Amino acid sequence: MQSIIQPLEPQQRELCGKQTIKLRHNLAGNDLFSDDSLAKLIETAAPKSLAMHTEGGHDPSNWPVVARGDAPGARVLDAARHGKLWINLVGITEWDSRFAELADQVFAEFANQVPGLDVVKHKLGVLISSPKATVHYHVDIPGQAIWQLRGRKRFMIFPASEPFLKPVELEAAVRSATYGVASYQPWYDDYAEVHDLEPGDALHWPLNGPHRIENFDELSVSLTSEHWTPDIRRTYAMNYGNGLLRRYGWTPRSRAVSGPAFWTKVGLTAAYRRSGLQNKLGYQRIPTFVVDPDGPNGVRPLA
Known part of the structure; x- marks a missing residue:
């Protein structure tokens, strides 16, 4: 191969x-x-x-x-x-x-x-x-x-x-x-x-x-x-947890990926994702155009 x-x-x-x-x-x-x-x-x-x-x-x-x-x-x-x-x-x-x-x-x-x-x-x-x-x-x-x-x-x-x-x-x-x-x-x-x-x-x-x-x-x-990787996952959990804190009125003070505060953010992230709120509040793709090779830019407005 x-x-x-x-x-x-x-x-x-x-x-x-x-x-x-x-x-x-x-x-x-x-x-x-x-x-x-x-x-x-x-x-x-x-x-x-x-x-x-x-x-x-x-x-x-x-x-x-x-x-x-x-x-x-x-x-x-x-x-x-x-x-x-x-x-x-x-x-x-x-x-x-x-x-x-x-x-x-x-x-x-x-x-x-x-x-x-x-x-x-x-x-x-x-x-x-x-x-x-x-x-x-x-x-x-x-x-x-x-x-x-x-x-x-x-x-x-x-x-x-x-x-x-x-x-x-x-x-x-x-x-x-x-x-x-x-x-x-x-x-x-x-x-x-x-x-x-x-x-x-x-x-x-x-x-x-x-x-x-x-x-x-x-x-x-x-x-x-x-x-x-494990390191990328930890950075993800830290940013996710900080984002949740900020959303609900707290200003995050740390970007550490270890220690008690970090593990609290891990738990917060897991609970939020399990709740389904991310799917309800996250970015959604809603089509407003449809493919049309003969239209401007290859699309036309969706009826």
Whole structure:
């Protein structure tokens, strides 16, 4: 079996998870990411696993949500190729065994190359986005990497600290109260790491590093990976607990991931999630457009 990740440099192994590392992979050209395969994935994905948006301002949580309607997968790709669509096949490892096997291989290879890496959970997604489409400034919650397969894009990564990332915004994203929203100022770009990705490039960046993306003039297809380690889970619980405290009128005083206060937040987080309130109060995707390859931006308003 051909390896996916090309050998890392010694310094990359040491820096993985602490600094941004750019590596090479062998997935570009894989039949899993051909037009025919992508079209079938779009057609077979359940609505909750097919997140589609068209651009609409600088707040990704307000981007219009797009339904597939009865458009065949090939027509959805046509709309993406000629319009302004952002398509995310979410958690594909949970409903396609080929991608589950791919994820297992990717993280087994990471574990072999990165000393001490302890991944306890992982998943993959597939991103398809239009030429010159943008992904505005936002933050993701688990450990993240992007694997460029088709097309080129510019990836800009920012420090995961103030002023680039405010604790209150990170906490809201962790609780799914927003769609990863983080405040952005144009001068932030002066402090960004800028990486131009081509097919065969991959990028892994530090936890919760805000980022924004600009596609070049071609359809882009990327694989995304997310992973959880014990340390990432502890950071998640701390941010979630702090967000709950803030929501109910308390100002958090600590971002520690150990000690009595931390374990109180762990219990608070677990109780809140079990209550179902996150699902009731969290960000919801409600379609207002439907795919139409002949419409402006590849969509039309939903009747």
